[in-house]
Amino acid sequence: GESVGLHLPTLSVQEGDNSIINCAYSNSASDYFIWYKQESGKGPQFIIDIRSNMDKRQGQRVTVLLNKTVKHLSLQIAATQPGDSAVYFCAATGGGNKLTFGTGTQLKVEL
Amino acid sequence: GAVVSQHPSWVICKSGTSVKIECRSLDFQATTMFWYRQFPKQSLMLMATSNEGSKATYEQGVEKDKFLINHASLTLSTLTVTSAHPEDSSFYICSASPVDYGYTFGSGTRLTVV
Numbered sequence: 001g002e003s004v005g006l007h008l009p010t011l012s013v014q015e016g017d018n019s020i021i022n023c024a025y026s027n028s029a030s031d032y033f034i035w036y037k038q039e040s041g042k043g044p045q046f047i048i049d050i051r052s053n054m055d056k057r058q059g060q061r062v063t064v065l066l067n068k069t070v071k072h073l074s075l076q077i078a079a080t081q082p083g084d085s086a087v088y089f090c091a092a093t094g095g096g097n098k099l100t101f102g103t104g105t106q107l108k109v110e111l
Numbered sequence: 112g113a114v115v116s117q118h119p120s121w122v123i124c125k126s127g128t129s130v131k132i133e134c135r136s137l138d139f140q141a142t143t144m145f146w147y148r149q150f151p152k153q154s155l156m157l158m159a160t161s162n163e164g165s166k167a168t169y170e171q172g173v174e175k176d177k178f179l180i181n182h183a184s185l186t187l188s189t190l191t192v193t194s195a196h197p198e199d200s201s202f203y204i205c206s207a208s209p210v211d212y213g214y215t216f217g218s219g220t221r222l223t224v225v
Contacts, residue, residue: 032213034213034214036216041202041219041221042218042219043117043204043206043216043217043218043219044155044204044206044216045216046213046214046215046216049213089154089155091214097143097160097208098145098157098160099145099157099206099214100157101154101155101156102154103153103154104153104154
């Protein structure tokens with residue numbers, strides 16, 4: 001089955017710095033990946049997604065990189081702001097329509 | 112667009128009673144919806160896949176008689192926690208997948224069983 005994990009449980013960054021959150025997945029058949037942001041007591045909020053036929057996708061202040069060779073996914077947040085403080089999850093579909101979530105990284109933005 | 116509404120946002124119930132949680136797709140039709148459970152400081156764990164007009168598909172280890180799922184229309188799926196116990200206290204989240212929009216999540220329901 002699909003297994004998705006994150007390298008670090010907590011990431012602290014200074015306001016204005018760039019943040020990089022990493023994620024590893026195990027199923028080579030995974031073809032769709034999503035990053036979510038979750039604030040306390042709320043449901044996950046979509047940030048950005050990427051399909052397996054791409055290796056990079058950019059949004060507003062966010063970039064997702066996909067390395068299928070080593071089954072690694074990263075989320076880069078430029079100019080991190082206090083409002084970015086939350087838990088970030090990567091998720092992947094493993095050949096079906098079910099999403100498997102990683103363990104989450106708590107991003108803390110220090111002023 | 113692609114909004115999923117979940118109700119209630121929080122509920123407190125007594126042990127032994129049942130609680131129903133609703134998940135609605137507001138501006139799209141969803142033949143499939145998903146129910147997740149999340150414990151504090153943990154990730155989302157898929158409980159079941161709700162299929163409109165047919166039986167739900169439960170993940171391994173999830174008791175189908177305890178977590179009843181009904182998906183009677185293309186815009187509504189319900190999760191009923193039957194004979195709730197304190198260990199069922201958790202954050203329950205639903206999601207649906209509109210075409211070309213990935214997966215959209217509801218705002219979650221905080222269930223506390225006392």
